[in-house]
Amino acid sequence: MHPLDGATQLERLSADRLAGRTSPLYANLGGPFGGWTAAILMRAVLDDPRRQGAPVALTVNYCAAIADGGFEISCRERRTGKSTQHWSLELTQGERVAATASVVCGARRAVWTHHPATPPVIPPPENLPMFDAGGRSAWVEQYEFRFERGVIAFGGRGSKELQAPDSLLWMRDRPERPLDFVSLAALSDAFFIRAFVVRDQLVPVGTITLTTHFHTDEAGLATQGSHYLLGYATAHTFSGGFADQAAQLWGKNGLLATSTQVVWYRE
């Protein structure tokens, strides 16, 4: 079993409730990697027998640190229409709400299609070095990252000058794993925090909300398989303790997902 599948297993308690456990493999400082949280909430909807269509949008609100150990997820179908289906979720530990989320599903159809955006230019993956965090972060070990630009200084401050806010890289699960909506949800949060890139150092931060829009369906995921994704992330503003991030994830046949998030930073 792939580490991501082992780390996102859920046990069904009732029609609307599931139980799971955190995994040390996807640990971050002070709780799990936010992409893992996105992935397990996505898993809850994907596994639900009431689901119709494929995920189109996911919003995760990170309310509180998730403690190591067990948790429950409530997964409520709120509305199923002709074209879309809406889900509301909460991840709780006892009385504490650690995350809220919404998922929208929809069925893509053979209608007018148009792709005005074009992917950034990047050398092939084999021409870029594999990122090595030196074992400092569990979740980072679960990914291959090959940066063209916007890499972070994991082991200390690299530069005293502010850097550009964008990163361009190849990324995929390690070991390789055929792409699905669980891994795509996780990958949409797998860009390093923009404040780390701009300030070229690690500073106290936490993602507080993540929204990912999916632009493909199961057929598109099957075409992608376990090929590298081309990732691009940037930030517009770091303002009074809250920063944004906007990201694109491109596959071999086009745009797979776009994602935005807000990150709290302390200083």
Add this chain to the structure above:
Amino acid sequence: MHPLDGATQLERLSADRLAGRTSPLYANLGGPFGGWTAAILMRAVLDDPRRQGAPVALTVNYCAAIADGGFEISCRERRTGKSTQHWSLELTQGERVAATASVVCGARRAVWTHHPATPPVIPPPENLPMFDAGGRSAWVEQYEFRFERGVIAFGGRGSKELQAPDSLLWMRDRPERPLDFVSLAALSDAFFIRAFVVRDQLVPVGTITLTTHFHTDEAGLATQGSHYLLGYATAHTFSGGFADQAAQLWGKNGLLATSTQVVWYRE
């Protein structure tokens, strides 16, 4: 009373429930303007005595058409931490869930601030013509739009060729109204649907989810007052019946909000 304030009045039924009514002033085809829905959900949180901090993020999921008339909003505080506060909302008509939403609030602080993004270049508002929808749309009458590019053909098809997906314009409430988070939430959905711009005609569409991130606080809003906002919107992809939109709203002193949405289109 400004039309937006009249159209977003809420009556408190209990600590967690409010009642309101749709307004013909912000009507769209087949239900209210989605920006009005965003605004009234934002109003519910802003008016709540439990609120701490200013809005940082809003996600609205448009589950079903809202019928003209009354509705109720449930507004639940899910988690209040040291830095952020998380809210979950639902707008219902009887048993039908018409919209779900989440709002994250936070208090900005005097910490490191950095603004890597720069606003698009546009001529001053007085040099651009006022958009005139010819009375065809109620909600459009509630706004001043002055387009530099990416205007839509409201009265029929203008071109047989696909157009660029982006729009650049000045925008504000009509009549003028000092900016607050209610109006900023509405303005974040006041860009015309990207499919209308690209195809240069009106086609059957509906916004299914909207996420807006706010990059200012009450002091920043007071500085903005009733000045025009500079709006920019674009789309990356129109894929099998679902398109995206990414937008920026700039004020006289910087970026006020960024917003993304997914739009369903029929053909």
